[in-house]
Amino acid sequence: MLMMMKLVKLVTSVMVVFPLLVNASFSLYNPLDSYLIACGSSQNITFQGQTFVPESQHSSLVFQPGNSIVATSNSSVVPFPIYQSARIFTQKASYTFQIEQQGRHWVRLYFFPVPNPTHDLTSTAVTVVTDDFVLLSNFSFSNGSSMFKEYAINVTSDTLTLTFIPSNGSVAFVNAIEVVSMPDELFVDQAMTLNPSAPFSGLSELAFETVYRLNIGGSLLNAENDTLGRTWENDMKYLYVNSSVTNVSVSPSTIKYPAGVTPETAPNSVYATAEAMGDANVAYSNFNITWVFPVDPNFSYFIRVHFCDIISKSMNSLVFNLFINTDIAHGGLDLSSITNDLAVPYYQDFVSNASADSNTLMVSVGPDTMEDITNATMNGLEIMKISNSLKSLDGFSSVRSFLPSSQSNKNKVGIIVGSVVGAVASIAFVGLCYCCLVLHNSKSTEQGRPLLSLPSLYGSSHTMSWMSKTSHRSGTSSFISLSSINLGRVFTFQEILGASNKFDERLLLGVGGFGKVYKGTLEDGTNVAVKRGHPGSEQGIYEFRTEIEMLSKLRHRHLVSLIGYCDERSEMILVYECMSNGPLRSHLYGTDLPPLSWKQRLEICIGAARGLHYLHTGASQSIIHRDVKTTNILLDDNFVAKVADFGLSKTGPALDQTHVSTAVKGSFGYLDPEYFRMQQLTDKSDVYSFGVVLMEVLCTRPALNPVLPRDQVNIAEWAMRWQKKGMLDQIMDQKLTGNVNSASLKKFGETAEKCLAEYGVDRPSMGDVLWNLEYALRLQETASLALTEPDNNSVNQITGIQLTTTLQNFDNGLGMIDGGNSATDDDAEDAATSAVFSQLVNPCGR
Template identity: 75%
Template sequence: MMKMKSGKWRSIVLAIILFKFVCQSSYASFIPADNYLISCGSSRNVTYLGRTFLPDTTQSSLVLKSANSVVASSNSSVPSPVYQSARIFSTTSSYKFQIEQKGRHWVRLYFYPLTNSDSNLNSASFSVATEQFVLLSNFTFKSYNGSSMFKEYAINVASDNLMLYFVPSNNSVAFVNAIEVVSIPDALFPDQALALNPSAPFSGLSDLGFETVYRLNMGGPLISAQNDTLGRTWENDEKYLHVNSSAVRVAVNPSSIIYTASVTTETAPNWVYSTAEAMGNANVAGMNFNITWVFPVDPNFKYFVRAHFCDIMSASLNNLVFNLYINDDIAIGSLDLSSLTNGLDVPYYKDFVSNSSTDSDTLTVSVGPDTMVDVTNATMNGLEVMKISNEAKSLDGLSSLEDLLPNTPSNKSKLGIITGLIVGAVVTVVLIVVCYCCLVARKSKTPHQGHPWLPLPLYGNSLSLTKMSTTSQKSGTGSCISLASSNLGRVFMFQEILDATNKFDESLLLGVGGFGRVYKGTLEDGTKVAVKRGNPRSEQGLAEFRTEIEMLSKLRHRHLVSLIGYCDERSEMILVYEYMANGPLRSHLYGTDLPPLSWKQRLEICIGAARGLHYLHTGAAQSIIHRDVKTTNILLDENFVAKVADFGLSKTGPALDQTHVSTAVKGSFGYLDPEYFRRQQLTEKSDVYSFGVVLMEVLCTRPALNPVLPREQVNIAEWAMTWQKKGMLDQIMDPNLVGKVNPASLKKFGETAEKCLAEHGVDRPSMGDVLWNLEYALQLEETSSALMEPEDNSTNHIPGIPLTPLEPFDNSVSLIDGGNSGTDDDGEDVTTSAVFSQLVNPRGR
């Protein structure tokens, strides 16, 4: 067991006394090549936090371009000296900074609406941008109630100059009080981090802009810019704690921190690593709870999250093992700091890329004990959360650089001018080639048929998917998939996609994933569709697209979301699906204001999803394993018919002479088959386990993982199974269902879920068996007859309802009539109320 170092509060006092001396002696290592500290509109130097800001008109390496600017100053009370002056712009203006060393730079902006200026700065509306990114879009101070505002960005400067533009909006003015442009060490920000849900490397961070949203010193005081090598500010974490009593502060002398080559004072000051939050008293029965911090965020962006750790509590090695969670995902499991650092008091950090929480506009970070080891403590020393620029290269809304600066030539446009001159020199040759192509096209015996609705192939022509050689190299647009087959349905022009989605209007956004974004669209004939637009920066997304096309080109089933067509113009990779009016199943369970589903509706939805998965496992010559079964990938149409979606992680199942597929672990934490996770051996039973989690989610209406809850409740599979084994599943079910569920139906449902969640795949039922049992649970719910419990649970029967005798279900037998795997008409549209309909009378699936 672990024990705290003695005299921790005495250490805090000692640390505070030594703080200034220690910090100043250790913060002299990094000297930035570019170090602009600018007091805008000031006529004299201004000292702020131990640093000197110079007037914006006195530096030869700084150029102010403005057709009309005004200087404002104030002798009245302001938050700090740096806000005593401001430069006000009535037209688009810019600062041009000469850059000595290319690479990442801090861009820090100070704003305060001075009250004695000629303009009402409180109501000013303006935007701020560099040549690469939009930093602020139509910003106004109205919501700040007269307080100051500080913004910090990390921008990669690739040229000899950095342009910073201020753009007034709607006949307003723009203003700024102070600016910092300071070099950042190259090693501080990586190009790659670990993306979560699913867990995979996220590359290309060097090309993206960051905005600092939160930077916390856990368990310690505010660290101001003058006490940080890179001029950063670290605030105390207390106001972000979900439960204040869950954490207790720990501190040691900052001089005891042992830096290494990979973690230096530039990574974080020693005061960050010398203080921490550890597990306190959360007023729960046991010690298996998490310390959780909750951060409001903009859900339309991804976030770069850096967690800082240092074992300052243990008396010996290997006495601190815990888990780190970000939202509902396990970011690091069984984190043993001393094993990673080979010592105590040695700093360590880890980087991640995450979205906001799936059911709220927040991002949560938690640490908690690992129940697999005999240690009941967890800790964190520091945390940084930074917003990542979106596809519009914006860090604030959706305004693009072209919208703000339409007349500002970029390097790309300059290159276009040069290219145009070259093209002009050979225009005659081009015209000849065009004419020749027109003649050939007119002789073609197969005229273009517009955009017909083509039948999707099932198991016919193979689909060739390759990366275009011209775009597969690392570039600004990343890789692009070439569709070498026209068998994918309707071929859409990009303009049709723009019209259908109102130019990808964010109000039509349905969801965001590793592939990109999904929008609701309306075609010319009024058909509603879902448009999945690939993110060219995401290699992971392109891989998912490739897999999804390969799978959907040979799958058609009433309970699988159908692919309508595609568009690959302008290096875009867009897929168009049938629109599911009622969205994902999860949104009908929790996190929204939608009316609760009845028990019968839930059973019918689970049965529909089970049919879709059963078809994947048995409806083709070789089975298909979905690998990402969860409530967000089960969609509902206007009639609440369930359809399985998102085949980006799907995998072809094992051959007849094999028992599993060996592959890297992918999927969503909380739904992952533990056997697959341990052995990296994938089978159809991995989908069965995930579906078991879905069943419990449907019953209990809570996320699969919720790190905010006490430790024993975090994982729904573990928590629900403890109640199921007690025969008390009704104690944790959705309160909206209490008293409205046939006990026999609930019992059969619980037994089915329990079998799905068996530790070992061999002990789990097939999806066919799961489907059989769920249809039986539905029949139990629908009947009012007395339930008789035969000795053999596998042949449970209701008196008065004749059942066709069934042989034990054979997973290897295809349900396709006559061996024809070519179509799935589902012509009779059999309802889920029919007793065992799909097993007694299997149709062509």
């Protein structure tokens, strides 16, 4: 890893060349195209140092208003003068801008539902499209607040058309529009993707929407402070831990822009302020500074990180790592060695997705553990949504679904189709001949089938041996094995299509980091869950392989069973038993499902704990799940909990080891802080994540919610403050009020508190967690029994239960398929649960 980081550092140093540092002031950028329109206004409006003029004063603007009307208001509810007027469209209308300079342009839209007696603009559903991209799709302003949207569109013709389309029989409106050209060099065509790190090309063909733009460590900047009219907000509300940083600033005049970087890249006020590591009140000094951003998980994001070393006193005295989500974006980053000086701006561009299942994007900087330096810094950050395959930045509809093709376009399409049909027919004939040849060869070799390699999945070091070619339709499943281990049934892609009705979106159960999950039905009527991986994902290949290898060895009543998989046509598809009641999270919040009782919640937590306890102790070598969370605990018809998603799982340390050193993986909000800081993984990392789950179950809120007040963002920190005061009942789900025995709640809270201990050595094992949860359940059941059958001794029995502590003949009834052990469910578990406890006091692993 160290060698790889040094190689990346060397390559970066070679590729990024800054010939001449200059202190001279730069002339302001003067855009060739600059449209600032006050829609519906009859006079000029000054806003943030810029002058917006009425539509009629733009001679090179073609405005087709349709049946539009003008709304104006001087009411105090209007936040800024730019929102005092609006153009309201009762039917489709468009603005066409003459473009002098082709290339990237800013398109900025201002919306505020101006009070109007004719139309209630708060109930509108607005769609806005350009010639090629969907910017807004059926967007509603139900909250009645203003909205500002900024896009970066690459204009490749001499016009740009913005079309406003009323949706659902409503009206559309807009208050102001900006269309302004930007320097060609501001956005290049290439960035770096992560995991694996590789160049990403083709950005010029995509549209961007600005989601976040931060002046880290500095104050708000707007069009008056930015030569390109951009807004930079302060970063404090996105910091995961505010106390982890300290502000640093220098005079903007000290910033030395190199060739190729200008104030258009970012104003010198951005580079002249920064955050450095502060006092995060943790035991270790090499923590990370982390910013967390809610994002739409259905899109990828362009991320630009701005750096300028204004904190060092000498060269090569600051070396740190940059993380995006849990991936190392740049290791061993030494700014002074790249820029050959201090106070010199530098930036890097990346393309990334949201964190798996968390709907957040996380950016962190922290000290390089290979260096004896405990500091890190960042100056600015830009996060922009990237248009999807339908060229949309909002939803899953293309421009053509809103703007039918013109007649000329139809004629062009006809010519193209006519030209292509002949070529396709020729290719089809050649393909048919080739298929016949392949079929003939396959029949001739069927009796002596050789080993089949699957390099796309397992690489060249593993081979798959052919066991049977008989399909399920003939009554016999198709099986293949990897290294003599039974991996389950191998489905053909056609079988998967049939089971999922060709991946019908109406059967969609959910979307995760690996891909989409569909409900399916096999030909014998068995209901299954079909997880289809993202095509071409290197990380997906790793998770696919890990999931198969792990679940092929494991059988347990509280682990989701893998039925089989499909590896055809570069697809990565996993087929599981169907868990009809879905993820635990959906029964806690975010849906209209009936609330779970306290007893149900305890039983679900106990089931999940049993599954994790088996992973840690029941296998020949311990397995660390590494992604324990409420979306990975699934419920069957009877609300029996089963742990799912083993794509990130890791074999635990050997007997002579205390931990596994590995890159941080998992879901933010559930990550063990010790693992996050030290990159040292143990089974106690799962215990910490499970503690977060316990708090979710009690409080029915997400593990991480950045929209809440700062002291409530992280459920673990927030709930522990209440637990230490003995007041968990004040923050638990209000639907449980009056139905939870206080002794049961106390034991539950104590268990969660131990799980969430700062250091792994202070946390209990999953066996101890299981024991305590069963104790909490017994307290609840005894209290309920006392209420229904009162007697003189029942109250005392609640707090004085005698626990079975017998350790002999401990057997959880579970085994590994590998090595000849039988794989059986423990049917006695339910009986053991109804007994006092299931002989799980300090159980010993095998």
